[in-house]
Amino acid sequence: MKRVILEFEHADLILTRLCHQLVEQHQDFSNSALIALQPRGTILGVAIKEKLKELFKIDATLGALDTTFHRDDFRRTDRTLIPNSMEMNFEIEGKKLVLIDDVLYTGRSIRAALDTINDFGRPASIELMTLINRKYRREVPIQPDYVGGHIDSRTDDYVKVEWEGNNCKVWIIKDTDK
Amino acid sequence: MSSLSTKHLLGIKDITSSDIELIFKTADNFKQVINRPIKKVPTLRDVTIANVFFENSTRTKISFELAEKRLSAEVVNFSSSSSSVKKGETLIDTVNNILAMKVDMVVMRHPAPGAHKFLAKHINANIVNAGDGTHEHPTQALLDAYSLREHFGSLKGKNIVIVGDILHSRVALSNIYCLQKLGANVRVCGPPTLLPKHVDTLQVEVSYNLKESLEWCDAANMLRIQLERQEDKYFPSLREYSQQYGITLDILNGLSKEIVLMHPGPINRGVEIDSDVADSNQSIILNQVENGVAIRMAVLYLLAGQKTD
Numbered sequence: 001m002k003r004v005i006l007e008f009e010h011a012d013l014i015l016t017r018l019c020h021q022l023v024e025q026h027q028d029f030s031n032s033a034l035i036a037l038q039p040r041g042t043i044l045g046v047a048i049k050e051k052l053k054e055l056f057k058i059d060a061t062l063g064a065l066d067t068t069f070h071r072d073d074f075r076r077t078d079r080t081l082i083p084n085s086m087e088m089n090f091e092i093e094g095k096k097l098v099l100i101d102d103v104l105y106t107g108r109s110i111r112a113a114l115d116t117i118n119d120f121g122r123p124a125s126i127e128l129m130t131l132i133n134r135k136y137r138r139e140v141p142i143q144p145d146y147v148g149g150h151i152d153s154r155t156d157d158y159v160k161v162e163w164e165g166n167n168c169k170v171w172i173i174k175d176t177d178k
Numbered sequence: 179m180s181s182l183s184t185k186h187l188l189g190i191k192d193i194t195s196s197d198i199e200l201i202f203k204t205a206d207n208f209k210q211v212i213n214r215p216i217k218k219v220p221t222l223r224d225v226t227i228a229n230v231f232f233e234n235s236t237r238t239k240i241s242f243e244l245a246e247k248r249l250s251a252e253v254v255n256f257s258s259s260s261s262s263v264k265k266g267e268t269l270i271d272t273v274n275n276i277l278a279m280k281v282d283m284v285v286m287r288h289p290a291p292g293a294h295k296f297l298a299k300h301i302n303a304n305i306v307n308a309g310d311g312t313h314e315h316p317t318q319a320l321l322d323a324y325s326l327r328e329h330f331g332s333l334k335g336k337n338i339v340i341v342g343d344i345l346h347s348r349v350a351l352s353n354i355y356c357l358q359k360l361g362a363n364v365r366v367c368g369p370p371t372l373l374p375k376h377v378d379t380l381q382v383e384v385s386y387n388l389k390e391s392l393e394w395c396d397a398a399n400m401l402r403i404q405l406e407r408q409e410d411k412y413f414p415s416l417r418e419y420s421q422q423y424g425i426t427l428d429i430l431n432g433l434s435k436e437i438v439l440m441h442p443g444p445i446n447r448g449v450e451i452d453s454d455v456a457d458s459n460q461s462i463i464l465n466q467v468e469n470g471v472a473i474r475m476a477v478l479y480l481l482a483g484q485k486t487d
Binding site: 066068069070074075079080081082083085086115118119120121 | 180181182200203204206207210211214215216218219220221222224225479480482483484
């Protein structure tokens with residue numbers, strides 16, 4: 001069974017709201033940067049960057065962070081973890097960072113991301129933005145600062161974010177249909 | 179292309195071209211890691227690796243050790259000169275004793291061709307071949323091809339010549355397999371006495387003329403004359419060899435195009451390659467050394483990343 005929980009039009013409103021919340025905290029982004037998590041957070045990262053430009057004429061720095069080497073399930077999953085590309089071509093020392101991912105669930109990816117960021121320097125602060133916050137299954141004490149929407153879902157559900165350009169649609173899919 | 183097709187890296191002959199591409203893609207990530215302020219990742223922190231060297235090695239050993247340490251693996255080093263091998267212990271006993279101490283991977287260099295295959299059959303650990311006699315040296319071939327790919331973008335249709343002692347060289351054999359799997363045209367060039375008898379089975383071009391081969395190629399891999407494997411005289415003198423098969427700046431400048439020069443090291447300066455050539459802009463010898471660490475990190479990572487039972 002597939003159920004759409006967020007349509008394109010609604011998602012656009014959410015992106016606009018998230019950008020307003022970001023500007024409230026980070027003003028012109030002169031000492032801030034967006035860091036999107038590979039692989040799926042990067043599409044949201046680009047959408048947010050373009051929305052900031054469209055709404056506020058802000059050209060925010062955007063990086064793509066790959067957390068593969070810091071994951072805690074190495075040698076514990078059936079497949080080999082293959083890294084994605086990393087684009088972190090700017091200094092993060094002393095910067096206010098916003099981590100971006102599409103779905104927050106167990107929180108383990110974000111834990112790995114925090115460790116990976118340490119390898120690049122010491123930022124002033126790190127916040128977390130997620131499009132979908134899946135409640136009830138956090139395995140580490142991590143909470144988002146900017147949230148597109150909260151959803152209640154069963155542990156055997158699968159939440160899929162589908163992108164068409166900078167617009168997205170969010171599905172809940174029953175485990176059996178994955 | 180989501181995992182290697184093998185549990186061990188015994189030789190390039192046994193792996194597929196998609197394995198090679200996966201290793202290269204992963205090495206790209208590790209190259210970024212080793213150029214960061216913090217050159218280390220914690221990925222292999224619960225993996226123990228034994229470096230077992232039954233033959234001398236400087237750069238391969240350092241390169242593997244650095245790769246292992248940058249992946250945060252636990253490392254134990256073992257060399258035959260200071261071990262029970264001298265007291266007559268067999269290879270399998272030596273390695274089983276090391277494995278009894280809960281070692282997950284073995285990086286081994288051994289003078290006997292095929293020693294790694296034998297070991298892989300009998301013990302339960304990932305084996306990485308760091309050179310077996312005159313047979314294969316897979317990580318060297320991977321880093322050579324990776325350095326060329328970095329320079330040319332792709333190796334498809336490129337002409338590569340391997341010059342020198344093909345007969346005794348494990349680097350040459352692994353390079354031939356690797357370059358062919360990536361679609362390059364391979365030629366070997368050297369004195370007839372230093373080309374193996376079975377060279378026609380390798381599907382490579384053969385030439386005895388250095389200048390003509392350099393005109394033909396996009397890149398030349400200059401092998402070291404292995405003085406330690408020359409009990410029999412394969413050529414009259416080093417001086418004669420260097421006159422026939424050594425690259426000088428005059429030869430390089432006389433070519434109609436710029437070619438890329440490689441050398442697996444250690445260099446016999448003035449024999450197979452002149453100092454000013456080795457240090458010229460066309461040489462990527464030091465890139466090879468840097469890429470060696472990234473390639474070895476990728477190999478160890480991908481082998482260790484397969485699920486353990």
